[in-house]
Amino acid sequence: MRLLPDPKRVISRPFLPGGESFPDGRTRVERILARVLALPEVTVREQLGQTIEAFASRHWDFTTVLEQAYSRVQRHLPDPESLSVERRRLIGAYFTQEYAIDAAALSNPSLVRAPNQDGAEDGALRVIMSLRSIGEGHLSSIQLRSGVIRADGQLHLDETTGHARTATHRPPMYEKLLFRLKLTELDSYADTAERVLDRLPEYFRTEQLHAAIQEVEQSTAHDQGAAQVIRTIHWLASSNYECTFHADSSVSERVIFPSSPTESQGMEDARFVRFSYEDGSATYFATYTAYDGYRILPQLIETRDFLSFRVSTLNGSAAVNKGIALFPRKVRGCFVALGRLDNESNQLIRSDNVRFWHERQPLQGPCEPWELIQLGNCGSPIETDAGWLVLTHGVGPMRRYCLGALLLDLEDPSRVIGRLRAPLLEPAEDERNGYVPNVVYSCGGVVHAGWLVLPYGFSDVGTRIATWRLEDVLNALTSAGTA
Numbered sequence: 001m002r003l004l005p006d007p008k009r010v011i012s013r014p015f016l017p018g019g020e021s022f023p024d025g026r027t028r029v030e031r032i033l034a035r036v037l038a039l040p041e042v043t044v045r046e047q048l049g050q051t052i053e054a055f056a057s058r059h060w061d062f063t064t065v066l067e068q069a070y071s072r073v074q075r076h077l078p079d080p081e082s083l084s085v086e087r088r089r090l091i092g093a094y095f096t097q098e099y100a101i102d103a104a105a106l107s108n109p110s111l112v113r114a115p116n117q118d119g120a121e122d123g124a125l126r127v128i129m130s131l132r133s134i135g136e137g138h139l140s141s142i143q144l145r146s147g148v149i150r151a152d153g154q155l156h157l158d159e160t161t162g163h164a165r166t167a168t169h170r171p172p173m174y175e176k177l178l179f180r181l182k183l184t185e186l187d188s189y190a191d192t193a194e195r196v197l198d199r200l201p202e203y204f205r206t207e208q209l210h211a212a213i214q215e216v217e218q219s220t221a222h223d224q225g226a227a228q229v230i231r232t233i234h235w236l237a238s239s240n241y242e243c244t245f246h247a248d249s250s251v252s253e254r255v256i257f258p259s260s261p262t263e264s265q266g267m268e269d270a271r272f273v274r275f276s277y278e279d280g281s282a283t284y285f286a287t288y289t290a291y292d293g294y295r296i297l298p299q300l301i302e303t304r305d306f307l308s309f310r311v312s313t314l315n316g317s318a319a320v321n322k323g324i325a326l327f328p329r330k331v332r333g334c335f336v337a338l339g340r341l342d343n344e345s346n347q348l349i350r351s352d353n354v355r356f357w358h359e360r361q362p363l364q365g366p367c368e369p370w371e372l373i374q375l376g377n378c379g380s381p382i383e384t385d386a387g388w389l390v391l392t393h394g395v396g397p398m399r400r401y402c403l404g405a406l407l408l409d410l411e412d413p414s415r416v417i418g419r420l421r422a423p424l425l426e427p428a429e430d431e432r433n434g435y436v437p438n439v440v441y442s443c444g445g446v447v448h449a450g451w452l453v454l455p456y457g458f459s460d461v462g463t464r465i466a467t468w469r470l471e472d473v474l475n476a477l478t479s480a481g482t483a
Contacts, residue, residue, distance in 0.1 A: 003463040005404040010063045015097035030076050036091050048090045060163040066092035099247045101255055105455030110272045110379055110444035125448045126323040130270045140266035146251040153451030158252055165253045167243035169365045170301035171206035180210035182315045192226040238309025244308040271325045271443045273380035287324040298324055316357040318349040325380045344374040348414050370396040370423055380443025386474045387417050401439040402426045407477040418477030
């Protein structure tokens with residue numbers, strides 16, 4: 001299987017030209033609106049018809065797309081109530097653009113067992129794959145696919161439809177304690193922040209936060225320090241949200257697209273894992289990196305059905321850098337994860353709260369020639385009878401990425417049982433060329449019917465699938481040892 005970028009998979013995005021003012025005092029948006037308002041009604045109907053004919057088949061519910069776009073600029077109109085339905089929709093078309101979600105790359109996948117196994121044939125496992133979709137401006141989003149792993153270890157993905165669909169977003173309920181702790185971690189819990197939070201209940205909504213900020217701003221209008229703290233509060237609030245896809249969408253239509261300022265330059269390398277609790281219930285977590293062009297922010301996604309998602313900030317001195325990967329269950333009563341906190345080695349982090357991480361310890365440093373620049377994980381550890389199977393990546397000469405593997409003790413994952421000396425997977429000759437050449441990389445695989453099934457990205461271009469007999473991998477690890 002070879003998944004490659006498909007420029008035909010598009011979503012709609014707002015198109016709002018720059019807000020600069022012209023000599024006549026109007027913004028560019030207002031000048032465009034004036035030109036559309038001047039069109040004769042017959043021209044409006046003609047242009048709208050041509051637009052619908054050209055674009056409606058490329059988008060789910062194109063009429064709603066146009067109406068939502070119109071609503072974003074309606075406040076600039078002198079008499080919106082007098083406009084015909086056709087003119088409103090044509091205005092929406094002028095302020096909408098298509099975005100090809102994976103025109104540049106479709107890479108860095110993770111794979112998990114699907115929450116619903118209905119309809120799976122005997123010996124097969126239904127799965128969900130996430131992919132890093134990269135489009136114009138190297139902006140990353142999270143694309144989902146569904147499929148089946150059969151008993152022979154072969155992965156078959158369901159066909160995609162003609163539409164890619166984004167979710168409806170809404171602010172969450174915030175918890176004051178977590179908000180205060182994160183502001184403290186960001187060195188922004190000053191007097192201003194305390195005054196804002198003192199006006200809020202223990203759990204609060206966005207509207208309440210904005211009202212509290214407005215009250216405090218009235219007395220700090222000329223205080224630059226206070227203004228910076230308030231900007232950080234807004235930034236933090238926008239990093240947490242909930243989103244839901246339309247109930248009639250298929251998994252393979254869904255795209256989690258950046259929606260907050262912290263993600264304005266992308267959502268990178270989601271590592272999904274099915275997390276099992278002691279009572280037998282399960283949820284899905286994914287860690288990913290939000291990037292705003294200046295800073296990275298480790299984030300956490302939570303879902304039970306891959307229809308509704310909660311996004312929140314990861315906190316704590318050990319929740320830093322890229323590539324945090326959660327274990328699929330608690331170990332000795334604690335959440336456990338892998339991280340690359342020093343940017344070059346694998347470390348183990350623990351917590352009693354999945355959103356706050358402080359305890360850390362070294363696990364694996366660069367050792368072999370193919371990994372001497374840096375190490376990292378390739379997704380959440382996989383539980384086997386022999387131990388925790390950890391897929392890793394290493395960077396060697398000429399910034400070449402290869403995949404390796406570790407085996408950790410089930411009850412004490414800080415104890416390494418085995419470590420491959422040679423790479424498990426290297427870039428093949430036809431995988432070397434791309435936006436970032438000489439790279440193979442994964443964000444997680446699964447074990448099914450005795451097979452290790454690992455989707456992996458190559459050179460920031462596309463995705464392939466590798467399979468191994470699990471027994472062969474484990475034997476290689478245990479015979480290699482740690483010496």
